[in-house]
Amino acid sequence: MSELDWPSSLQIVASKRLGGAEHWAQRFAVALAEQQADATVAVRAGSEVAKTSMGGLPVRELPFRTVWDPISRHAVARLVRELSPDVVQTYMGRATRLTRVPLGVVHLARLGGYYKLEPYRHADAWVGNTRRLTDWMIAQGLPAARVYHIYNFSGAARPRPADEIAALRASLGIPPDAWVMSALGRFVTMKGHRSLLQALARLPAEIDGRRWRMVLVGDGPLRESLARLAADLGIQERLIWAGWQRSPGSYIQLADLIVFPSLEYEPFGNVILDAWAWHRPLLATRFFGALEVVRHGEDAWCVPCEAPAALAEGILRLLGDEALRAALAQSGAQRAAEEFGKEAIMAQYLALYRRLLRA
16 A cells, blocks of 8 residues: 555445535545545435535445434444445444444544534544544543544635626626625524624615625525514515525625624634635634634634624624735635645545554
8 A cells, every 4th residue: 555545434424414514524525536545425315415426436325314223223334344444434423323343444433513422432533623622522531542633624716707606696686786795504503693694784785885795505494583583684685595505616706705603612614714715705703613723814804703793893894995805815715725725634634544544
């Protein structure tokens, strides 16, 4: 095996819906395919994840009905025996709980949040995507010698021609001269959409003589309640509900500003890296991941969590200062390339796989 050869692996994602963790798993699978790794992806049959591209890697669909599903547990065990991978990497609690590996196979559980750890404790090793998260995992009793930290990598920006972006803008009904802000994420409490809508209600109808629109890219259980709140606040006509986008790059490229209003316990947030990769200025709240990764005033503008007034002030500050927006975008793009590049992060995963197999 050469220095660049990957140990064989089985990547298991049991989620039904797409979210940040699932998008990362898909992004990681595509990167494995690009490096010609011997890897297979197991997903929940009929799920949104099953419909995404895994870069050409073989995809196996398993039931994953419940967290205690004995049929799925047997199906996972059977697949592991069939493929005999060196490493099984699981994402989220359901996949991890249902996975048991034989002697000689390493089970690596990947965590992207502050979850209950009982479904994870039987794994051989654990990897978290922030230092704060790995410190927390150790504080919760996982053995420090087998807990590892590796950040996510930024996705590649593939800008679309100007006429395509103009067509998207027109299809969304955005006036030609309007500011465009985008917020990406599932409509769940942690993403802070309530605070965002309350902040938007504080904005004037025009900023520096230009109307504004907020494009909400996502979906989730809070969709209806958020729509009711927008109606109560009188801002529904300024919002565009774009739905979940498997490839949201065009919605990032469209934006003059990316707003990321998550609550404090957001562990990381791929939106940070995506905004940077696409050279877009970022306004983020001071959630756990942002506090660890971003630098206020250098590569992002940060405001307190759950503070609509501060969030509104941040929007006004950034949309009113072109030089500041450009500086934030440039610094963010540089950090995405230098510190969160795909090759560097994949090299860390390759080194981790090899280390675990030597243990």
